[in-house]
Amino acid sequence: MKAPRDVPTPLLESLKSLGLTKYEALVYIGLLRMVGATATEVHEISGVPRASVYPVLDRLVQKELVSVSHTTPKRFGAIPPDQGIENLMRRIEGDAESAQAALDAIYRERRLDNRGDQELIWTIYGEENIRTCLADMFRSAERSVELFATGDLLRRSVLSLLDSIPESVQVEFVTERWTGEQPSRFHLQVLPLAALCETPSFTERMLPYERSGVFLVDDTRALLWMEGVDGQPSALYSDSVGLALFVRRHIATIMEWAKAAVQ
Amino acid sequence: MKAPRDVPTPLLESLKSLGLTKYEALVYIGLLRMVGATATEVHEISGVPRASVYPVLDRLVQKELVSVSHTTPKRFGAIPPDQGIENLMRRIEGDAESAQAALDAIYRERRLDNRGDQELIWTIYGEENIRTCLADMFRSAERSVELFATGDLLRRSVLSLLDSIPESVQVEFVTERWTGEQPSRFHLQVLPLAALCETPSFTERMLPYERSGVFLVDDTRALLWMEGVDGQPSALYSDSVGLALFVRRHIATIMEWAKAAVQ
């Protein structure tokens, strides 16, 4: 007869996103703590109303998370967590797979109206999404790639994508500090901005660990990588001539500025 | 201006179990079919009420499934399905991981009351669950393992588990037909029941592809593998002396019966 020791909310949330309801989660957790409990005992240790315990247990059996004994009264036991969660994930992964197949079919026959498409500026959220967008840009580069980014961002999120740039493309990049040797595969131009970073007007305007960058491919496609105050990365991407022009000018200015500062 | 071509229900269900609501699924699917749609166009192709489109799009952006353009009116685009589903699954897998850690901690400090535990008969649903239970039984075997199962079940679901039986344990098994050589690692005794299977009284009582089996370890733990009419496997497991005795007698009878039939 244990008390319905309270359950941390994040655990409940996690189990909910695996497809369980609050009661199902509470009952399953309760059963993990007592093997072979009757419905009434389940009610006691889980804190869910006794009447609700029966349908909940039925659903848990259906979901292959608990097993039942053939006694009167019935007794219930939980499948061990590793096995149980695997059972839940198997179902979800199956759904993901079939959904992906169906969505891909839909996606392939989409209409590419391009109705002024090249004038749009998109904002993309999530580091993964930004990185795949960047990878696409790099892969499709034909003449030039220019990038100006903080060293942290460059090393941790961008460097591994540079491999997808075709051999013939000229790559230039600027960063504020660079430790280690220069990547050798590209014609590249590193302009250390270390001196510039120490000026007060610079440090007061830019946070020390801010991750941001500007990327320009073939002078036509641009991506601005920024980071909100919450640390969530987001980016602007566009084929628009307006943004490309702005970024070209911006990067050119930075490079001139950097050269001047170095001297 | 496409019609809100109706969406197959199973796809909606799959996306729901990935954490989307019905509207979110419909809007995402609609956006897959038209790049750079305005809110009104999204409403038209998805069939979702125009007013509801805005909060739904907000949530989809939050979930990193769509990106927004900085124009007026705003235009929206879907992240490609592979990337989008990966984003959803990453969240879910993270939840599964943290949930597993928390549940394991709870599971380790459970009380093993064993209050008459050995007298309980458990029913287990799901092939995976049954197989892990069988594997546990085999692994903990000390003296003997006896099994009587249909050949199909044996080959497809049980054979690979036999490796976990300790070397010193004597293994006997009976099946109705056995093609191929005998597994060599065990002291085993194969009693072909092929002749018996042809008798009318046998075939009329047992379905041709029924998968079922009886397993007995150390004369104390028994598992009955059965299959419902729906093809969903389930099993009875018990330490109880009653069931063990029944199974012992059952298997002994079968073996005598088989020997007599062979002669």
Add this chain to the structure above:
DNA sequence: ACCTTGTTGTTATGATAACAACAACATTTA
């Protein structure tokens, strides 16, 4: 036998929250 007592399992019913659907309004753009 009868009646309590307590537990098991079931059913009904209201409360709540999230979502779905609709209508009305304010704002912008042409």
Add this chain to the structure above:
DNA sequence: TAAATGTTGTTGTTATCATAACAACAAGGT
């Protein structure tokens, strides 16, 4: 002005949550 965009609020609907009452059954005491 007219049309389209974006916002707000209300209502209907569903699934889950929560409580109460009820019937079935066994154990035990008069």
